[in-house]
Amino acid sequence: MTSTSAVSTLDQVMERWEPVIGLEVHGQLLTRSKMFCGCSADYIGSPPNSNTCPVCLGLPGVLPVMNRVAVEYTVRSALALNCEIPEHSKFDRKNYFYPDLPKGYQISQWDMPLSLNGHLTFTVDGEEVRCGITRVHLEEDTGTLQHAGDILQQARSSVVDLNRAGVPLMEIVGEPDLRTPAQAREYLVRLRQILVYIGVNDGNLEQGSFRCDANISLRKHGDTGLGVKVEVKNMNSFRAVHRALEFEIVRQGRLLDQGQTIAQETRGWVEAKGATISQRSKEYAHDYRYFPEPDLPPLRLSAEFVDRVRAGLPELPQQLAERLQREHGLSAYDAANLTAEREDARAFEALVAAGVPAKAAANWLMGEVARLARETHTPLQGSGLGLEGLASLVKLVEAGSINGSTAKELLEELYLAGGDPAAVVRERGLGQVSDQAELERLVDAVIAENPAAVADFQGGKEQALQRLVGGVMKATSGRADARVVTGLLRERLAR
Amino acid sequence: MSPETVGGLGARLRRGETTPAELAAQARGALQSIEDLHPVLRYTDALTERQAGRAARMLAESPERAGPLCGIPFAYKDVLCVEGVETSAGSRILEGFIPPYTGTAIQRLLDAGAVPIAVTNCDEFAMGSSNENSAFGPVGNPWDPSRVPGGSSGGSAAVVSAGAVPFSLGTDTGGSIRQPASFCGVAGFKPTYGRVSRYGLIAFASSLDQIGPFTRSVEDAAHVFTAMAGHDPRDSTTSPLPVEPVATQVARGVAGMRLGVPREYMAEGLEPGVRAAVLAALAELEKLGATLVEVSLPSTEAALSTYYIIAPAECSANLARMDGVRFGLHVDRKSLTDTYLETRGQGFGPEVKRRIMLGTYALSSGYYDAYYRQAQKVRTLIAEEFDRAFESVDALVCPTSPIVAFPKGDKSDPLSMYLCDVLTIPVNLAGLPGISIPCGLSQGLPVGLQVIGPRLGDAQVLRVAHAYEAATAWHAQMPPSSPTATGTPS
Numbered sequence: 007m008t009s010t011s012a013v014s015t016l017d018q019v020m021e022r023w024e025p026v027i028g029l030e031v032h033g034q035l036l037t038r039s040k041m042f043c044g045c046s047a048d049y050i051g052s053p054p055n056s057n058t059c060p061v062c063l064g065l066p067g068v069l070p071v072m073n074r075v076a077v078e079y080t081v082r083s084a085l086a087l088n089c090e091i092p093e094h095s096k097f098d099r100k101n102y103f104y105p106d107l108p109k110g111y112q113i114s115q116w117d118m119p120l121s122l123n124g125h126l127t128f129t130v131d132g133e134e135v136r137c138g139i140t141r142v143h144l145e146e147d148t149g150t151l152q153h154a155g156d157i158l159q160q161a162r163s164s165v166v167d168l169n170r171a172g173v174p175l176m177e178i179v180g181e182p183d184l185r186t187p188a189q190a191r192e193y194l195v196r197l198r199q200i201l202v203y204i205g206v207n208d209g210n211l212e213q214g215s216f217r218c219d220a221n222i223s224l225r226k227h228g229d230t231g232l233g234v235k236v237e238v239k240n241m242n243s244f245r246a247v248h249r250a251l252e253f254e255i256v257r258q259g260r261l262l263d264q265g266q267t268i269a270q271e272t273r274g275w276v277e278a279k280g281a282t283i284s285q286r287s288k289e290y291a292h293d294y295r296y297f298p299e300p301d302l303p304p305l306r307l308s309a310e311f312v313d314r315v316r317a318g319l320p321e322l323p324q325q326l327a328e329r330l331q332r333e334h335g336l337s338a339y340d341a342a343n344l345t346a347e348r349e350d351a352r353a354f355e356a357l358v359a360a361g362v363p364a365k366a367a368a369n370w371l372m373g374e375v376a377r378l379a380r381e382t383h384t385p386l387q388g389s390g391l392g393l394e395g396l397a398s399l400v401k402l403v404e405a406g407s408i409n410g411s412t413a414k415e416l417l418e419e420l421y422l423a424g425g426d427p428a429a430v431v432r433e434r435g436l437g438q439v440s441d442q443a444e445l446e447r448l449v450d451a452v453i454a455e456n457p458a459a460v461a462d463f464q465g466g467k468e469q470a471l472q473r474l475v476g477g478v479m480k481a482t483s484g485r486a487d488a489r490v491v492t493g494l495l496r497e498r499l500a501r
Numbered sequence: 502m503s504p505e506t507v508g509g510l511g512a513r514l515r516r517g518e519t520t521p522a523e524l525a526a527q528a529r530g531a532l533q534s535i536e537d538l539h540p541v542l543r544y545t546d547a548l549t550e551r552q553a554g555r556a557a558r559m560l561a562e563s564p565e566r567a568g569p570l571c572g573i574p575f576a577y578k579d580v581l582c583v584e585g586v587e588t589s590a591g592s593r594i595l596e597g598f599i600p601p602y603t604g605t606a607i608q609r610l611l612d613a614g615a616v617p618i619a620v621t622n623c624d625e626f627a628m629g630s631s632n633e634n635s636a637f638g639p640v641g642n643p644w645d646p647s648r649v650p651g652g653s654s655g656g657s658a659a660v661v662s663a664g665a666v667p668f669s670l671g672t673d674t675g676g677s678i679r680q681p682a683s684f685c686g687v688a689g690f691k692p693t694y695g696r697v698s699r700y701g702l703i704a705f706a707s708s709l710d711q712i713g714p715f716t717r718s719v720e721d722a723a724h725v726f727t728a729m730a731g732h733d734p735r736d737s738t739t740s741p742l743p744v745e746p747v748a749t750q751v752a753r754g755v756a757g758m759r760l761g762v763p764r765e766y767m768a769e770g771l772e773p774g775v776r777a778a779v780l781a782a783l784a785e786l787e788k789l790g791a792t793l794v795e796v797s798l799p800s801t802e803a804a805l806s807t808y809y810i811i812a813p814a815e816c817s818a819n820l821a822r823m824d825g826v827r828f829g830l831h832v833d834r835k836s837l838t839d840t841y842l843e844t845r846g847q848g849f850g851p852e853v854k855r856r857i858m859l860g861t862y863a864l865s866s867g868y869y870d871a872y873y874r875q876a877q878k879v880r881t882l883i884a885e886e887f888d889r890a891f892e893s894v895d896a897l898v899c900p901t902s903p904i905v906a907f908p909k910g911d912k913s914d915p916l917s918m919y920l921c922d923v924l925t926i927p928v929n930l931a932g933l934p935g936i937s938i939p940c941g942l943s944q945g946l947p948v949g950l951q952v953i954g955p956r957l958g959d960a961q962v963l964r965v966a967h968a969y970e971a972a973t974a975w976h977a978q979m980p981p982s983s984p985t986a987t988g989t990p991s
Binding site for chain 2: 060063064065066067068069070071072099101103105108109110111164166293295296297300301302303
């Protein structure tokens with residue numbers, strides 16, 4: 007049967023094998039300065055090696071000094087992920103040679119991390135998933151390398167940029183509790199959302215401020231042991247994570263079906279090939295020779311400090327979504343959508359506070375506004391129209407002063423340019439034609455001009471009515487209320 | 502004819518009898534006259550001139566406000582970074598490395614008006630007890646140029662011993678200030694760990710390293726210590742506690758003090774001449790009113806092996822940055838791995854390689870518990886034994902080294918070299934302050950008396966040492982053939 011299993015599909019593999027997936031996420035912290043020196047943590051766009059000092063260059067004789075804000079941000083993240091914060095923690099040296107690591111060791115945390123034993127719960131296909139979080143710890147980012155070829159050892163020449171070296175980096179180690187690529191993806195979406203909500207990370211996968219490595223192995227359904235795991239790297243989008251995991255499941259499943267063993271290795275996702283390839287990088291054997299960092303005293307976090315950080319946590323996305331459902335009667339779907347980005351939820355609450363009905367506010371934000379924000383790369387809050395402008399526009403619609411299509415056009419026009427929608431409507435006479443006599447006159451004229459359509463409608467062709475409605479809308483330059491016009495037409499033609 | 506102390510030179514500067522530039526020129530001349538001993542690696546001429554000018558202005562503005570170090574020439578060990586001055590840690594791998602910054606200890610001396618003259622020779626990356634591990638050649642002991650000055654701060658000890666400069670800076674990880682001070686017949690003080698900032702000190706073993714002075718008197722050691730000591734925001738291991746005013750305490754004498762004599766430090770293995778000199782010193786302290794108490798530090802015998810796990814482990818990481826990528830030696834090879842291997846293979850000397858290998862091994866997966874973790878436990882035990890001893894005594898007194906300066910080439914076996922530090926290493930493991938002061942001669946060579954205090958008991962250590970020094974003349978002894986460089990009759 008090996009001939010058929012060699013071409014097994016994802017579904018077939020998953021019938022025979024259960025994937026076991028654990029994710030490691032690295033998030034750069036949004037501190038002003040680097041982890042152990044005064045250089046800016048905002049390194050993007052600086053000329054190569056300009057955002058450096060003797061400390062982050064790892065020159066002989068320098069010493070690290072702890073960034074207290076980075077510790078606080080890590081604790082904040084850990085608390086948002088339901089972790090315990092031990093009173094005592096410490097930093098360790100993780101030793102390996104690589105040109106992007108100036109000291110020849112990374113200051114990280116080994117056996118006494120800042121936090122332990124958290125979890126994240128979320129829903130996938132209506133099923134609640136709870137993924138354990140082993141630990142959230144703090145370390146420093148490395149520099150960056152550019153070289154020709156896939157890996158450094160084969161490159162002709164390489165250049166090192168240490169602008170990123172020493173940026174505070176938080177590592178979130180997840181338990182191998184995920185069973186499908188969809189679960190893995192949703193875990194990452196939720197995790198990113200939380201980190202962005204609490205203001206510690208900008209969630210940018212493309213630029214690598216939020217990065218993910220995956221460990222994946224397969225086992226027989228019902229088994230409790232673990233298979234040989236493969237580490238997958240180089241995935242810089244949620245979609246890439248999903249695809250890489252699907253690829254690995256199929257690859258490993260086919261090998262296992264053929265009776266082969268899985269090599270424990272690190273593989274890189276190559277987007278262009280849609281495949282993972284084996285990497286021979288860094289060291290051949292991973293013996294990092296961790297030992298306590300003698301340049302930094304152990305850290306003691308008081309209960310008061312932890313309580314203060316806990317008290318400062320903002321409402322988390324899940325809590326916020328539940329509250330929006332409760333207070334504004336939103337559906338779970340709308341609430342989840344509106345809370346995906348904290349700014350959207352803020353905008354929603356501001357619109358409602360300004361007197362816009364909840365459902366209308368939700369529809370506008372998730373529909374037209376979201377589209378414009380995407381197309382113009384400008385969030386509502388930063389647009390010319392702004393929250394107040396949008397509130398005023400939606401209220402004009404709700405009051406029947408303008409119709410929906412006029413509102414959409416105005417939104418598009420004013421989104422970037424800005425302006426007071428009410429004033430524009432007044433100036434241009436865009437107000438809805440609501441004079442009954444005027445509308446009746448126009449309806450009669452359209453009926454007279456379109457005998458064929460009238461005949462069709464009266465002959466039972468319902469859609470012919472739309473042609474007549476369109477005629478009236480055209481005559482009013484779109485300013486009539488289509489529902490009123492439709493009502494009038496039916497009334498006239500029924501006689 | 503005895504060279505002048507910091508205090509004596511300072512008085513002359515304030516009376517206008519000499520100038521910082523004149524003292525600097527004398528010191529430079531004196532250092533040149535002992536070049537056959539090879540204690541100096543390079544001179545800091547441009548900085549010397551600038552700093553002498555600065556000191557002169559400070560003295561002119563306010564002779565009273567200018568501190569005791571203002572205008573005083575000094576030399577410093579080749580592991581301390583000073584902006585614009587090559588620092589090579591006695592190693593080929595850092596040859597040509599010019600730090601773009603100045604370390605805290607030296608910055609504080611510069612701010613006090615002290616005038617650097619030269620960078621002194623030392624064992625490569627401060628690893629050694631004879632200065633024979635310097636990539637730039639060994640140093641001769643001013644008392645007998647065929648013998649070693651001790652190490653690793655051999656050059657710094659030699660220049661003070663020869664009277665060329667009134668003080669110098671060294672670093673002490675397992676005895677690297679105290680042992681050469683003992684061998685060269687000068688005072689060498691290792692402060693409490695965390696009392697002097699390590700920022701700018703090229704690390705050998707971060708949890709053990711400490712900067713300290715070589716001087717011709719205990720009072721001078723107190724002056725230099727006071728100028729350097731105190732919390733530094735750039736070194737998180739410095740103590741935030743204020744530095745107690747040492748000067749007022751130092752002269753209080755030892756009458757009524759209880760001094761412990763660790764039984765294990767007086768055991769077999771001491772050269773008879775060393776034993777005799779130290780016993781005489783103990784008798785002198787008793788005569789001065791101190792009460793001698795025998796104490797026991799049973800873990801002493803484990804200290805050496807503990808040290809040779811922890812120090813190499815830390816150095817294996819500290820020296821990883823010497824990779825040929827950003828500074829120092831770079832041996833270009835086709836592949837990255839070969840570039841690493843060749844740069845480090847050619848750049849490091851045999852002792853440094855030995856310790857990197859030892860440390861790498863001790864930290865390796867599967868060996869960590871047996872070596873590093875075990876060593877940390879023993880280190881805690883050693884510190885606790887000292888703590889207990891200090892419950893009943895104010896300070897400990899004992900030999901600095903079981904032997905006197907030995908001939909160059911005499912200890913080619915690493916283990917016999919390591920044994921030189923058996924009496925100084927426990928002090929570093931426990932982070933305590935310790936000083937070595939001259940207390941006699943054996944076979945015509947200096948013997949050192951070591952005084953050890955409790956953590957942050959730096960003043961106590963200096964007080965005991967000063968009392969002994971004031972009652973004896975050993976500190977005034979000069980090497981038989983030395984030119985008393987800055988010498989005027991005193």
